Amino acid sequence: MxxxxxxxxxxxxxxxxxxxxxxxxxxxxxxxxxxxxxxxxxxxxxxxxxxxxxxxxxxxxxxxxxxxxxxxxxxxxxxxxxxxxxxxxxxxxxxxxxxxxxxxxxxxxxxxxxxxxxxxxxxxxxxxxxxxxxxxxxxxxxxxxxxxxxxxxxxxxxxxxxxxxxxxxxxxxxGCALDGTIGEDHDPETHLIPVTIQVAMGLRPALQLFGTDYPTPDGTNVRDYIxxxxxxxxxxxxxxxxxxxxxxxxxxGTGRGFSNREIIATVEKVTGKKVAVEEGPRRAGDAVALYADPSKARQVLGWEAKHKDPETIIRSAWNWFSKHPKGYKG
Ligand SMILES: NC(=O)c1ccc[n+]([C@@H]2O[C@H](COP(=O)([O-])OP(=O)(O)OC[C@H]3O[C@@H](n4cnc5c(N)ncnc54)[C@H](O)[C@@H]3O)[C@@H](O)[C@H]2O)c1
The missing domain is CATH 3.40.50.720 (NAD(P)-binding Rossmann-like Domain)
Structure with a gap:
């Protein structure tokens, strides 16, 4: 088409x-x-x-x-x-x-x-x-x-x-294209995975973690990364x-939720670098946990996410960010 x-x-x-x-x-x-x-x-x-x-x-x-x-x-x-x-x-x-x-x-x-x-x-x-x-x-x-x-x-x-x-x-x-050809470049960047990678790369001083007392297993927000x-x-x-x-x-979505701390730990594992974190209070408007029930998409489209683990997603992002520290500008 x-x-x-x-x-x-x-x-x-x-x-x-x-x-x-x-x-x-x-x-x-x-x-x-x-x-x-x-x-x-x-x-x-x-x-x-x-x-x-x-x-x-x-x-x-x-x-x-x-x-x-x-x-x-x-x-x-x-x-x-x-x-x-x-x-x-x-x-x-x-x-x-x-x-x-x-x-x-x-x-x-x-x-x-x-x-x-x-x-x-x-x-x-x-x-x-x-x-x-x-x-x-x-x-x-x-x-x-x-x-x-x-x-x-x-x-x-x-x-x-x-x-x-x-x-x-x-x-x-x-994440970014698995073949490394194209990637993610928002300005300003606010999404957790790219921001955490930028901290790991030394492009930002620290990651601001908004809220560590949520009713989730480790106290931080849970999201579905697709x-x-x-x-x-x-x-x-x-x-x-x-x-x-x-x-x-x-x-x-993938149907699985991962906490902010799990994402930070996975970025540290993938990049081999420590991520500096500044813990702060909750931010207004942030939902505790958001993850999808993806069964309707499976029924209607025969579709299901292939990459359900944050490590594959973060590896694809790291592959691109490590080669493009200034995004598409370089
Ligand atoms: N990124 C996410 O996690 C996410 C989650 C849920 C929904 N969405 C939705 O997905 C869509 C794409 O998100 P994204 O992260 O790729 O955003 P993005 O900002 O990278 O892409 C949006 C594009 O639209 C263009 N654009 C905006 N207004 C325009 C206009 N009036 N005329 C012509 N071009 C215009 C921008 O230049 C930009 O290239 C958005 O509608 C967003 O609301 C994104």
Whole structure:
């Protein structure tokens, strides 16, 4: 299929472009480079349009020129803390921009849509592992922006008989391409694995550990780390399963939770370096434990994460970070 990858110069989008190409599809990157990297596009060697998704003329022209069959929509802002400080920026880029994309698709007659949603739509859930039926009570503008898009998609599939979509709720995307060609480069970096690796590399003085008194075996938060290539593969399978009248909502995780301390210990093992840790109080809005029940994804897509152990994930990240201490800049 011809696939427009909106946000394809970013972390998860670029890994999905790579897997789409390897699976014989024809991805086209569309990205305004606000938080993505031109260098990754050069490595991936696929057609790319560097423009904002709100440029409707450019977007409809791109959908037509490349005879796009499906849009995978990764483009968004994705920092919880920033969303609390700048809610309008988040609702604009994550909700209003998505409406613009859906309108352009409708104008051109593109009917398949795969959406990057998040476990943040569940907020701080009462039960783990989290099933798709768990109540959605997001606790940040970021999480709410993603839930709003899911609601818009639910209305659009009722109103438009050709439209089909999958809303994929990711847990913690992590790791880098296993062949070492592309990686993770967020600025600022806030995700636990890359930050811990940067501390191990001496690029940061210490890791801030927010809360050591949680009701978990070692007192620190528990999260579900899903390798970015496993995530990418789930997108391709979801795209191939899309049907009008059949909305797909899936959790994408491994089903296993690992604590912050377990991740730090694994980074120390993989890198062979000590990680300096500064323990501090809990941070507002952090859920105690978040991990997926991935059984619905297994049923619907026949998909299951291949890399369930943090060591493989962290090795793939270390492989890339150790060669690119300045990210794509070097
Ligand atoms: N990283 C995670 O662990 C995680 C977890 C759950 C959900 N998600 C979601 O997955 C998606 C991708 O996350 P990521 O970590 O790859 O983020 P990222 O910031 O690396 O990638 C997003 C890309 O979208 C582009 N973009 C943003 N707004 C745009 C616009 N208006 N027009 C054109 N391009 C635009 C950016 O330049 C960037 O390249 C996001 O929607 C995020 O909310 C990520």
């Amino acid at each position: 011809n696939v427009l990858v909106a946000g394809g110069a970013g972390y998860i989008g670029s890994h999905t472009v790579k897997r789409l190409k390897e699976a014989g599809h024809a991805p086209v990157i569309y990205d305004n480079l606000s938080r993505g990297h031109q260098q990754v596009v050069e490595i991936l060697k696929v057609p790319a349009v560097f423009s904002d998704l709100n440029d409707r003329t450019k977007l409809t022209q791109t959908l037509r020129d490349h005879k796009i069959d499906c849009v995978m929509h990764f483009a968004a802002y994705a920092y919880v803390g920033e969303s609390v400080e700048k809610p309008l920026m988040y609702y604009w880029n994550n909700v209003a921009t998505t409406i613009a994309v859906l309108q352009c698709m409708q104008e051109v007659g593109v009917s398949r849509f795969v959406f990057s949603s998040t476990c943040a739509t569940y907020g701080d859930p009462e039960r783990v592992p989290i099933t798709e039926d768990e109540p959605k009570r997001p606790v940040s503008p970021y999480g709410r922006s993603k839930l709003m898009v899911e609601q818009i998609l639910a209305d659009q599939i009722i109103a438009n008989k050709n439209f089909s979509f999958a809303a994929l709720r990711y847990f913690n995307a992590s 390798h970015v290539e496993d995530l990418a593969d789930a997108h391709i399978l979801a795209m191939e399963k899309l049907k009008p009248d059949e909305p797909i909502y899936l959790n994408l």
